[in-house]
Amino acid sequence: xxxxxxxxxxxxxxxxxxxxYEIFVRGKRGLNHVHVGSLHAADDEMALRHARDVYTRRNxxxxxxxxxxxxxxxxSPDEKDPLFAPxxxxxxxxxxxxAIPDDVPHM
Amino acid sequence: xxxVHDHDADHESVYAGLTGGDDSRWAFGTDFExxxxxxxxxxxxxxxxxxxxxxxxxxxxxxxxxxxxLSQWASNAPDLExxxxxANVALDLLGQARLLLVRAAxxxxxxxxxxxxxxxxxxxxxxAFFRDEAAFRNVRFVEPENGDFAVTMxxxxxFSTFRLxxxxxxxxxxxxxxxxxxxxxxxxxxxHRDYAGRWFLTLAQGTGESRRRLLAALTLVxxxxxxxxxxxxxxxxxxxQGVGVDPAAVxxxxxxxxxxxxxVSGTDRPDVPAAGPVGTGMGRDGMHSEAMGPLLAExxxxxxxxxxxxx
Numbered sequence: 023x024x025x026x027x028x029x030x031x032x033x034x035x036x037x038x039x040x041x042x043y044e045i046f047v048r049g050k051r052g053l054n055h056v057h058v059g060s061l062h063a064a065d066d067e068m069a070l071r072h073a074r075d076v077y078t079r080r081n082x083x084x085x086x087x088x089x090x091x092x093x094x095x096x097x098s099p100d101e102k103d104p105l106f107a108p109x110x111x112x113x114x115x116x117x118x119x120x121a122i123p124d125d126v127p128h129m
Numbered sequence: 130x131x132x133v134h135d136h137d138a139d140h141e142s143v144y145a146g147l148t149g150g151d152d153s154r155w156a157f158g159t160d161f162e163x164x165x166x167x168x169x170x171x172x173x174x175x176x177x178x179x180x181x182x183x184x185x186x187x188x189x190x191x192x193x194x195x196x197x198x199l200s201q202w203a204s205n206a207p208d209l210e211x212x213x214x215x216a217n218v219a220l221d222l223l224g225q226a227r228l229l230l231v232r233a234a235x236x237x238x239x240x241x242x243x244x245x246x247x248x249x250x251x252x253x254x255x256x257a258f259f260r261d262e263a264a265f266r267n268v269r270f271v272e273p274e275n276g277d278f279a280v281t282m283x284x285x286x287x288f289s290t291f292r293l294x295x296x297x298x299x300x301x302x303x304x305x306x307x308x309x310x311x312x313x314x315x316x317x318x319x320x321h322r323d324y325a326g327r328w329f330l331t332l333a334q335g336t337g338e339s340r341r342r343l344l345a346a347l348t349l350v351x352x353x354x355x356x357x358x359x360x361x362x363x364x365x366x367x368x369x370q371g372v373g374v375d376p377a378a379v380x381x382x383x384x385x386x387x388x389x390x391x392x393v394s395g396t397d398r399p400d401v402p403a404a405g406p407v408g409t410g411m412g413r414d415g416m417h418s419e420a421m422g423p424l425l426a427e428x429x430x431x432x433x434x435x436x437x438x439x440x
Contacts, residue, residue, distance in 0.1 A: 040208075061209075061210055062208065062209075062210065063210065064331075067327075068327075071214070071324065071327070072210040072214070075210065075213050075214040075217050076209075076210055076213050079213070079217055081161055
């Protein structure tokens, strides 16, 4: 568990560290699951238990998602400009040029 | 246990500043609930107040002493996640202990050790930090050193299975306060049992070394098992009055549940003799094991050095 594990003769090699999981918690009043951090766990079930212990001990949540960090497809910081810079001057893509009725919520 | 502001007001409701209202803080945790909100705290009719007080001490001291023991894992667990998990268990038990000691003091104020005039120390703290060893009513099962992780998991599995069985019955208590405390404890202990049970299985079926340690742990923990189910006269009296639970009544249920874990994990119930009494009695009589003195010394030293301290 502490990174000291050595492969034993005739056995499957023991991984030096438990895999990393990304943890998402849905707060009591939150509408969606929010990324709160990451932790190590041996398997999915343990990841949920650890997330409960680490990230919901102050009454923060009512639901947890745990995802293996290795399974998250992430954009690279190197691609920041080609991916995101083209959007930063297209103000007309916001629907701010329309009159919105007062009784339309969440806008 | 309270802050620098108005002590009495804080003591009335530690939840006041944390409950509800502020939507912007949802991510930090809000809507804490007072487990005794709306509960009638007057003593039920026809109940021996002194016996009720002793009974609350028994359940409260089990939780208090074990909480302190488990808290000694803080910063020492195999990894960060287990460190926090064990601290959570310890804090759950400390919360149960606090409510039970408050109830003990309310039922019989004579139990509360005298402190200097004007000391702001609340009754439950006086009971926790200013009683001597012989006044503690916990079973000896919760006293020993933690040992390694396997010993801790084996002991936690047995203790949480036992306490959960007691608390499930205590929900039906005629004392509305005990009933409310038990309802809260059931949810907490269900998680503790699940947590320890999973580790028990993992260690039993893990490597040769983890299994060896777990089997050694069971043998080490087991001599104090029988004492859990020994009925003290106070427990018998309160069980008769519908206020308490006779621990002997949960022995079969606990044995069946543990047998299931043993069976799935390929282990056996240890065959070792039960620990005998200390002199004339056991933990519930105030007779404790060698480990109790040093534990109390560590737990109580700061509070005793400042009997008028404000925390």
